[in-house]
Amino acid sequence: MAKRVSISDIAESLGVSKALVSLVVNDKADAHGISAETQRRVREKIRELNYQPDLFARSFRVGKTNTIGLIVSDISNRFYARIARDIEDHAWSNGYSVIICSTDENVEKEMKQIKLLRDRKIDGLIISSSQDNSDFFNKLEEAGFPHVLIDRRFDDMQSANVSVDNYGGARMAAEHLLKQGFSSFAVVALSPDHISTIRERIKGFTDTLGKANVQIPPRWLISLPFDRIDEVLENRFQSLYHRGQLPGAIFTLNNNLTSSCLKYLTKLSVKIPEEVAVIGFDDIMYFEHTRPTVSAISQPTDRISEEAFTLLLKQIKKEKTDKRQHSVVLPVDIIIRESSIKH
Amino acid sequence: MAKRVSISDIAESLGVSKALVSLVVNDKADAHGISAETQRRVREKIRELNYQPDLFARSFRVGKTNTIGLIVSDISNRFYARIARDIEDHAWSNGYSVIICSTDENVEKEMKQIKLLRDRKIDGLIISSSQDNSDFFNKLEEAGFPHVLIDRRFDDMQSANVSVDNYGGARMAAEHLLKQGFSSFAVVALSPDHISTIRERIKGFTDTLGKANVQIPPRWLISLPFDRIDEVLENRFQSLYHRGQLPGAIFTLNNNLTSSCLKYLTKLSVKIPEEVAVIGFDDIMYFEHTRPTVSAISQPTDRISEEAFTLLLKQIKKEKTDKRQHSVVLPVDIIIRESSIKH
DNA sequence: AAATGATGTTAAATCGATTTAGGTAGTCTA
DNA sequence: TAGACTACCTAAATCGATTTAACATCATTT
Numbered sequence: 014m015a016k017r018v019s020i021s022d023i024a025e026s027l028g029v030s031k032a033l034v035s036l037v038v039n040d041k042a043d044a045h046g047i048s049a050e051t052q053r054r055v056r057e058k059i060r061e062l063n064y065q066p067d068l069f070a071r072s073f074r075v076g077k078t079n080t081i082g083l084i085v086s087d088i089s090n091r092f093y094a095r096i097a098r099d100i101e102d103h104a105w106s107n108g109y110s111v112i113i114c115s116t117d118e119n120v121e122k123e124m125k126q127i128k129l130l131r132d133r134k135i136d137g138l139i140i141s142s143s144q145d146n147s148d149f150f151n152k153l154e155e156a157g158f159p160h161v162l163i164d165r166r167f168d169d170m171q172s173a174n175v176s177v178d179n180y181g182g183a184r185m186a187a188e189h190l191l192k193q194g195f196s197s198f199a200v201v202a203l204s205p206d207h208i209s210t211i212r213e214r215i216k217g218f219t220d221t222l223g224k225a226n227v228q229i230p231p232r233w234l235i236s237l238p239f240d241r242i243d244e245v246l247e248n249r250f251q252s253l254y255h256r257g258q259l260p261g262a263i264f265t266l267n268n269n270l271t272s273s274c275l276k277y278l279t280k281l282s283v284k285i286p287e288e289v290a291v292i293g294f295d296d297i298m299y300f301e302h303t304r305p306t307v308s309a310i311s312q313p314t315d316r317i318s319e320e321a322f323t324l325l326l327k328q329i330k331k332e333k334t335d336k337r338q339h340s341v342v343l344p345v346d347i348i349i350r351e352s353s354i355k356h
Numbered sequence: 357m358a359k360r361v362s363i364s365d366i367a368e369s370l371g372v373s374k375a376l377v378s379l380v381v382n383d384k385a386d387a388h389g390i391s392a393e394t395q396r397r398v399r400e401k402i403r404e405l406n407y408q409p410d411l412f413a414r415s416f417r418v419g420k421t422n423t424i425g426l427i428v429s430d431i432s433n434r435f436y437a438r439i440a441r442d443i444e445d446h447a448w449s450n451g452y453s454v455i456i457c458s459t460d461e462n463v464e465k466e467m468k469q470i471k472l473l474r475d476r477k478i479d480g481l482i483i484s485s486s487q488d489n490s491d492f493f494n495k496l497e498e499a500g501f502p503h504v505l506i507d508r509r510f511d512d513m514q515s516a517n518v519s520v521d522n523y524g525g526a527r528m529a530a531e532h533l534l535k536q537g538f539s540s541f542a543v544v545a546l547s548p549d550h551i552s553t554i555r556e557r558i559k560g561f562t563d564t565l566g567k568a569n570v571q572i573p574p575r576w577l578i579s580l581p582f583d584r585i586d587e588v589l590e591n592r593f594q595s596l597y598h599r600g601q602l603p604g605a606i607f608t609l610n611n612n613l614t615s616s617c618l619k620y621l622t623k624l625s626v627k628i629p630e631e632v633a634v635i636g637f638d639d640i641m642y643f644e645h646t647r648p649t650v651s652a653i654s655q656p657t658d659r660i661s662e663e664a665f666t667l668l669l670k671q672i673k674k675e676k677t678d679k680r681q682h683s684v685v686l687p688v689d690i691i692i693r694e695s696s697i698k699h
Numbered sequence: 700a701a702a703t704g705a706t707g708t709t710a711a712a713t714c715g716a717t718t719t720a721g722g723t724a725g726t727c728t729a
Numbered sequence: 730t731a732g733a734c735t736a737c738c739t740a741a742a743t744c745g746a747t748t749t750a751a752c753a754t755c756a757t758t759t
Contacts (some may be wrong), residue, residue, distance in 0.1 A: 019745055030709045035747055046706055068475040070745035073416045074714055080455070080476070089441035091434070098432035101458055105469075110455050110476060112423070115444055126448075132411040133423070133453065275645050302618050304647035362715055373739045378717060389736055413715035417744055703758070713747085720740095727734070 018064040027058050034059075038066055072134070081325065082130040084114045084123060084140040085164075086239070091268055091297045092314065093141070096163070099318030100139060107326060109136070118143045118205055118239040131158070137325045141165050145207035147172070159328035161321045165209045166340075173324045173334075175317050175341045179210050179294070182310035182345040183217025183264070186292045189308070189347060190262045191225050193355040195290055198222060199233035199260040201246070201270045206236060214266050214294050233260050242273050250277045259283065262290035262353065268297045268309075275303060285352050292353040296346075305351035313343050361407040370401050377402075381409055415477070424668065425473040427457045427466060427483040428507075429582070434611055434640045435657065436484070439506070442661030443482060450669060452479070461486045461548055461582040474501070480668045484508050488550035490515070502671035504664045508552045509683075516667045516677075518660050518684045522553050522637070525653035525688040526560025526607070529635045532651070532690060533605045534568050536698040538633055541565060542576035542603040544589070544613045549579060557609050557637050576603050585616050593620045602626065605633035605696065611640045611652075618646060628695050635696040648694035656686050 020038075024031040029051070036042045037055040058064075072078045083100055085093040097113060104111045112130060116123040120143050130138060137159035142150070147167035153160055154171040162174040190198065200218060202211050219229060232253070237245050253259050265271040271293030275285070283289055285305050293300075296311035320341045327334050363381075367374040372394070379385045380398040401407075415421045426443055428436040440456060447454045455473060459466040463486050473481060480502035485493070490510035496503055497514040505517040533541065543561060545554050562572060575596070580588050596602050608614040614636030618628070626632050628648055636643075639654035663684045670677050 017745095020747095021745080031746080032709060032711095032748075033707090036708095039747080041748095045708085048707060051707080065475065067477075067745055068472075069416060069421070069477040070714095071747075073412060074745080074747050076714075078412070078476075087441065088431075088444065089434075089437045091432075091437075094432045094434075094437040097456070098430065098458060101431065101456060105457070110457070110472065112453050113440070113444060113456050114448070114453070115441060129411075129453065132408070133421075134410075134412040272641065272645065279645070298615065299642040299646065302615065302622070302647060303642065303645040304649075306647075360715095363717095364715080374716080375718075375739060375741095376737090379738095382717080384718095388738085391737065394737080410715055413744095414717075417715080417717050419744075701759090703756100705756080706754085707752105708754105709752080710750095712749090714745105717743085719742090722739075723737090725735085728732085729730100 017067070018062045019067070020064070022062060023055065023058055023064050026062070027054060029055070076134070077136055078134045079108055080110045080112060080133070080135045082112050082114065082127075082135045082138040082140075084116060084126055084130075084138065084142070086116050086118045086141060086143060088113050088115045092295050092312070095314040096318050099315050100322055103318065103322040107322075116143055118203075120144055124149075137161075137329050139163055139321050139325055143205065143208065145205075159325055161325045161328075163317055163321045167209065170340075173328065173339045175320045175324065175343070176209075177312050177317070177343045177345050179213035179345075180217035180220075182294060182312075182347070183214040184221045185345075185347040186264050186294070186308075186310055187218045187221035189349060190264070190290065190292065190353060191222070191227075193262075193290070193353065195262040195355060196227065197233070197261040198227065198229055199235060199263045200229060201263055201265045201274055202234070202236045203242075203266060203270065204236045204238045210294075211266055214264075218264050232258065237270065237273075242269060243276075246270075246273050247277045247280070250274075250281060250283075254281050254283065259289050262286075262292070265291065265293040268293060268295040268300075271295070271300070271307060271309065275307065279304075286354055287356045290353045290355070296348050300348075300350065303352075308350045308353035309348050311346045311348050313345070316343050360410070361405045363407070363409070365405060366398065366401050366407050369405070370397060372398070419477070420479055421477045422451055423453045423455060423476070423478045425455050425457065425470075425478045425481040425483075427459060427469055427473075427481065427485070429459050429461045429484060429486060431456050431458045435638050435655070438657040439661050442658055443665055446661065446665040450665075459486055461546075463487050467492075480504075480672050482506055482664050482668055486548065486551065488548075502668055504668045504671075506660055506664045510552065513683075516671065516682045518663045518667065518686070519552075520655050520660070520686045520688050522556035522688075523560035523563075525637060525655075525690070526557040527564045528688075528690040529607050529637070529651075529653055530561045530564035532692060533607070533633065533635065533696060534565070534570075536605075536633070536696065538605040538698060539570065540576070540604040541570065541572055542578060542606045543572060544606055544608045544617055545577070545579045546585075546609060546613065547579045547581045553637075554609055557607075561607050575601065580613065580616075585612060586619075589613075589616050590620045590623070593617075593624060593626075597624050597626065602632050605629075605635070608634065608636040611636060611638040611643075614638070614643070614650060614652065618650065622647075629697055630699045633696045633698070639691050643691075643693065646695075651693045651696035652691050654689045654691050656688070659686050 020031050020034050023034045036045050037052050042052050101111050114126040123143055139161050141164040147170045150172045162172050166174050166176050235249050265274050292308040294310045296309035300307035300309050363374050363377050366377045379388050380395050385395050444454050457469040466486055482504050484507040490513045493515045505515050509517050509519050578592050608617050628634055635651040637653045639652035643650035643652050
């Protein structure tokens with residue numbers, strides 16, 4: 014394995030200083046009055062020896078790695094997979110690489126990952142956090158570390174953040190179901206109940222039902238632990254089914270939960286939407302093709318990624334930003350398909 | 357933003373050398389006969405000043421970054437998303453981070469990404485390559501750079517690699533369709549036709565049909581450009597449909613293609629499987645819930661990830677490996693659902 | 700002829716660690 | 730008491746770049 018050519022090799026073989034070579038490489042030669050002829054010779058030698066600057070060494074020196082971190086609960090979830098892809102694209106076209114971490118909704122793991130990423134000297138972080146308050150990120154903000162929270166938010170939050178109108182989306186879902194004439198409702202949620210998206214979606218839904226004087230009884234507020242969604246949901250559905258206590262309509266709080274509901278209702282031969290209607294938060298392509306096709310609140314993943322990356326880049330480049338543009342809330346759409354149409 | 361505590365700060369405040377502190381930090385103190393008392397003082401000071409070694413500087417010095425690269429055509433494709441997640445898990449539990457890149461089947465982009473990742477001094481690379489020959493990777497192998505090819509393979513390949521039995525899977529699909537009594541067949545493939553998975557799947561399918569004296573006419577060999585799958589497929593289906601030339605059964609070569617077929621056949625109100633049957637390579641969870649449910653050849657993504665990471669780690673750790681264990685081919689399963697059952 | 704200015708270049712510090720070949724002081728042996 | 734040995738510790742090189750202050754030359758001005 015031939016040793017790599019370093020800046021010293023160029024300098025020595027040309028009888029000039031490393032400084033000069035560095036200046037040429039970084040296009041600062043003119044500004045430092047290096048003669049055109051010398052620059053030519055350096056460039057020629059660089060080509061001749063196939064010198065490629067060691068980005069790692071440079072990063073070490075200048076303290077910038079051109080790498081950002083992306084932390085989400087699970088990169089294989091379609092919602093986050095799409096966001097990851099979009100962010101990767103934006104990163105790539107701006108010369109950044111992205112390190113991806115999945116937390117499994119585990120706060121401790123998330124903390125370790127953030128620590129590791131900072132040790133690795135990433136330039137910035139985009140994160141959908143599982144934490145239950147903003148303390149940590151407020152500290153990060155104070156420390157001036159570039160970061161953008163996506164998807165989930167906190168109440169007294171200083172950090173830049175991009176989220177969607179969860180409350181509004183849930184309200185649309187509720188209004189739609191009410192208009193269809195359903196009268197009993199269940200919510201299938203995720204169990205760390207401090208997560209803002211979950212809270213807001215539940216609130217949007219129940220508030221709207223409340224206005225129509227509809228309450229959701231506790232047995233229909235189903236909250237599933239992240240790592241045992243399937244198992245627990247199947248049990249709950251079974252027991253509700255056998256007691257004849259299935260609701261008229263179910264609002265599921267993310268695409269995984271929607272899929273699981275589909276799966277276990279189907280397994281019980283419960284007809285959707287005739288016996289139980291379903292509408293979910295977060296739309297994915299497959300809901301167009303399932304049996305029945307599934308109604309969902311669709312989130313603009315591409316815009317989330319774009320806004321988040323833009324906000325992050327501004328912080329990294331230390332551009333002055335208006336704190337009011339710091340917090341972006343994007344609109345959602347309701348996509349009505351068969352699963353929520355009253356028979 | 358308070359400056360970080362460095363090893364010199366510890367050394368100075370204690371009146372010892374940086375070397376000593378480093379030895380203590382790296383648990384090499386005993387081996388170097390540093391007295392227990394001194395070690396205690398160092399550790400105490402480290403705690404007191406909350407010193408955290410700069411991993412980046414360390415990486416620079418020792419030439420290991422504890423970072424690996426993962427390059428695939430599209431991280432938002434469910435197949436790769438799952439693999440990414442699994443690899444990330446293995447990496448995390450072994451102290452590695454992973455940088456993810458999507459190539460969009462663009463060889464030039466792939467080359468640039470590899471170059472960038474190597475510049476960033478990743479310790480190893482797992483890649484599903486879009487290249488059309490093994491030259492580049494053979495060079496990489498010669499250079500001793502740790503890497504594992506996944507999913508796609510090359511003929512005269514030196515590099516470690518993990519793939520599945522594409523030929524066998526395609527044969528199963530063909531045999532199944534023949535047994536169902538279908539007599540005319542189309543293949544929906546991806547257009548860079550040098551990709552091994554595509555080639556092997558086509559060959560496995562056509563070979564098997566050939567043995568039953570069935571040929572596929574050119575109009576039913578549909579090859580779609582990666583970036584315009586939907587657009588082109590819709591056109592092809594429309595023209596076939598209007599000329600009454602739809603085949604009895606379609607074999608689609610990956611989960612995206614399967615989804616697209618579903619979409620555009622449905623759009624034309626073509627009944628699956630009554631008018632056209634469908635079976636796809638690569639199973640995803642949703643195929644259990646689509647209308648109709650979709651038959652597919654299922655790949656063991658978890659084992660692909662596991663084998664790939666294991667092989668990579670061995671190379672990174674420079675463990676002697678038997679070249680015969682260098683090339684892993686995993687078995688696939690056929691999952692028969694409604695879409696391929698003859699009416 | 701001295702001062703000033705312009706032009707082109709470099710020495711050396713620096714980033715924060717790791718590593719290796721020694722050095723010192725005290726004790727023990729012959 | 731010289732030499733060897735032990736126990737502890739350190740100086741300095743190194744990884745590969747960037748950056749800044751300063752230094753030669755030589756030409757021009759006063």
